[in-house]
Amino acid sequence: MHPMLTIAVRAARAAGQTIMRAYTELDRIEVSTKGVNDYVTNVDKEAEAAITYQIRKSYPDHTIIGEESGENAGTNKDFMWVIDPLDGTSNFIKGIPHFSVSIALQYKGKTEVAVVYDPVREELFSAVRGKGAKLNDFRVRVGDANETTHGIIATGFPFKARQHTETYFNMLAEVFNNCADVRRTGSAALDLAYVAAGRFDGMFEIGLKPWDILAGDLICREAGATVTDFVGGHNYVQTGNIVAGSPKITISLVKTLRPLLSEALKR
CATH class of the missing domain: 3.30.540.10 (Fructose-1,6-Bisphosphatase, subunit A, domain 1)
Structure with missing residues (x-):
């Protein structure tokens, strides 16, 4: 080790x-x-x-x-x-x-x-x-789902940043309409770890901190996941806005989320 x-x-x-x-x-x-x-x-x-x-x-x-x-x-x-x-x-x-x-x-x-x-x-x-x-x-290896239709997607509500409430729920509604179901568990680090283990097909969340993200991020990427921000970039540790999943699931989630972003979440 x-x-x-x-x-x-x-x-x-x-x-x-x-x-x-x-x-x-x-x-x-x-x-x-x-x-x-x-x-x-x-x-x-x-x-x-x-x-x-x-x-x-x-x-x-x-x-x-x-x-x-x-x-x-x-x-x-x-x-x-x-x-x-x-x-x-x-x-x-x-x-x-x-x-x-x-x-x-x-x-x-x-x-x-x-x-x-x-x-x-x-x-x-x-x-x-x-x-x-x-x-x-x-x-462990990320799940092999190619589309969100049959996927379980994890998320977390922006309870510390309620100025994003309306935008977030618009995003959640669109994701929910395009996946099998959604989970909100209360631990972002475990959500990322579950993506890595194939338990969740993808996840997205607003306003996380580096200590919420960094460990789960590496575990995800080493398991074959793609991790991005809401516009498909690599600024998620700085913004706290994160999307993770198998490569195709992450691409699909970003395509779903991007048109709904407020100006504050496009950075």
Whole structure:
């Protein structure tokens, strides 16, 4: 195993243990608000600390960017770990068993290692650039659907960016009219991992953050998926507007979405 993947897996499992211990005692969780419809718990912070500890043990000079703590700069800026300790906090708070730990390692701006870990099902999705993607110890490959008509498409509502509500629901209506069904699960990192594993045929979402995207992005691409922004470009990490799926599904989704975009979403 790639040495940095080993550390990423160790960190993800450590965070998963922290999360699952708390999941058995949800009434003791401390919840606070970061912004509109944006929540954080003491468990998010504890899980992030567990990840940081594992990384720092092996790579004390690397830079770490976490959703909760921001940038923890190291002396080596070439290596950057981007982490979401609990993707799906709202699910977690409500006791809905669908959330994940997301860890990506970038070297000079390119994602080299990625892990998305579902501690409830003990499913660990991983990838190393150029080496393919895995679910636990088995290789995964994006689904072979050629058109959206019979596909299951995942999405997420723009609950933190409600200025896009009207545009989003126009987009959703058009996608729904051209696919078999739609899923909205509450964890973008797992949505991307499910695309990589062929469970979802495609996904699209507005306004994600880099820690939501980077790990799932590499896992998807290493599984043979195409990942773009809403206009078919590669600006999705910057904009947070992402489309992923098998190559033909992604092309089809972009063709469906592009005519409906507001000016704000065309960037």
